[in-house]
Every structure is written in structure tokens, then in C-alpha cells.
Amino acid sequence: MGSRRVGILAIQGDVDAHAQALLRVGAAPVPVLAEKDLGEIDALVLPGGESTTIAKGLDRLGLYGPLRAFADSGRPVLGTCAGAILLAKESENHPVRTLELIDVVARRNAYGTQVDSFAAEADAPEAGDGPEALSLAPLRCIFIRAPRLTALGPDVEVLLRVDREPVLVRQGNVFACTFHPELGEDARVHGLVAGAAAIA
Ligand code: GLN
Numbered sequence: 001m002g003s004r005r006v007g008i009l010a011i012q013g014d015v016d017a018h019a020q021a022l023l024r025v026g027a028a029p030v031p032v033l034a035e036k037d038l039g040e041i042d043a044l045v046l047p048g049g050e051s052t053t054i055a056k057g058l059d060r061l062g063l064y065g066p067l068r069a070f071a072d073s074g075r076p077v078l079g080t081c082a083g084a085i086l087l088a089k090e091s092e093n094h095p096v097r098t099l100e101l102i103d104v105v106a107r108r109n110a111y112g113t114q115v116d117s118f119a120a121e122a123d124a125p126e127a128g129d130g131p132e133a134l135s136l137a138p139l140r141c142i143f144i145r146a147p148r149l150t151a152l153g154p155d156v157e158v159l160l161r162v163d164r165e166p167v168l169v170r171q172g173n174v175f176a177c178t179f180h181p182e183l184g185e186d187a188r189v190h191g192l193v194a195g196a197a198a199i200a
């Protein structure tokens with residue numbers, strides 16, 4: 001069987017670093033800039049960057065509907081940082097138009113303007129966290145002007161927490177991650193959507 005082809009929305013942000021992480025879990029990265037690109041891929045990553053800019057790009061390229069249809073097809077979607085904001089049902093603090101694919105509210109830049117960036121170890125999983133939680137912790141998480149995820153709906157599972165707050169959540173095939181899993185060597189978060197065994 002060939003490698004799984006994983007699209008990376010290439011409007012803006014950390015596209016190259018995601019491509020490297022996907023290669024580390026044995027997937028084939030594919031840039032996505034048009035609806036036709038979605039037909040070629042098995043899973044999709046929405047990178048971090050600036051959600052206002054990415055949202056404008058989604059609008060300009062007519063991708064809101066096609067991305068929703070892609071997720072509805074059941075193929076895995078991972079949004080990281082700005083990408084997580086775009087997956088949320090709603091965003092707060094300079095709201096952007098979101099794809100409404102996961103039942104959480106994303107509060108942009110929720111860690112404040114002074115401490116824009118930090119790294120932290122994920123907590124051990126708590127009772128009730130999703131089954132993947134065990135395979136992911138411990139994990140060092142890098143946050144860059146990160147959002148916080150609040151108002152988690154009943155179908156949202158927590159896969160990782162930092163300081164007990166959810167930083168990686170899942171609703172079915174849609175994963176939202178507030179940190180940057182593409183930075184560093186550990187590609188286990190990408191392994192979740194690439195369907196490959198973790199190798200890093
Ligand atoms: N602060 C950015 C936003 O609100 C997200 C930052 C990131 O993706 N690293 O869109």
C-alpha cells in the first residue's frame with residue numbers, strides 16, 4: 001500500500017514544517033489551495049499562522065464549503081493553532097469566520113500579549129480523556145500566541161491537557177490542537193491523522 005497522502009492548507013503559515021512532520025510518519029504531504037486538491041488526499045492539516053489571513057484566503061478561494069464537505073466525508077482533519085481556531089464552531093476575541101467543524105469555542109490569543117510564546121509538558125491524561133491520550137503524553141508542547149478552547153460540547157474528547165486545560169481535542173475525525181506539533185522532532189500528533197504508526 002502506498003503512503004497516505006495528507007493535504008496541508010497552503011494559504012499561509014507553517015506549511016513546510018508540517019510537510020516535514022508528515023514525512024516523519026511516513027505520509028506524503030500535498031499542498032492544498034483549491035477544491036480539486038481535496039480529491040487527491042486522505043487527510044488534511046490546517047496549519048497555524050494568522051487565522052484572519054487564512055480566513056480571508058478561504059473566502060477568496062471559495063474553500064469554506066469544500067473543506068466542510070471534506071470533513072463530512074469522514075477523512076481526518078487536524079487544525080493546529082490558527083487552524084484549530086478555524087475548525088471551531090465559534091471564535092472569540094477578534095472573531096473570524098470559522099468552518100464550524102468541532103463543538104468548541106476558540107478564544108484567540110488567550111494567553112495574552114506579554115507571554116506570546118512558551119513550551120510546556122502535557123499533563124498525564126485524566127479519567128475520561130480519550131483513548132489516544134495515553135499514547136501521546138508525555139509530550140512537549142510549543143505555544144505561539146495560542147488560543148484557548150472552551151465550552152467543549154458533549155461529543156468532544158480531550159486527548160492532551162496542559163495545566164489541566166484542553167490543548168488537543170477530537171470530535172470524530174476532526175482534531176483541534178492549540179500548540180504547534182510540527183515544531184520539534186515528535187510527530188505523534190501528525191501520526192493521528194496520517195494513520196501511520198508513530199516513529200518519532
Ligand atoms: N494568534 C493567531 C490567531 O489568532 C494564532 C497563532 C498561531 O497559529 N501560532 O490566528
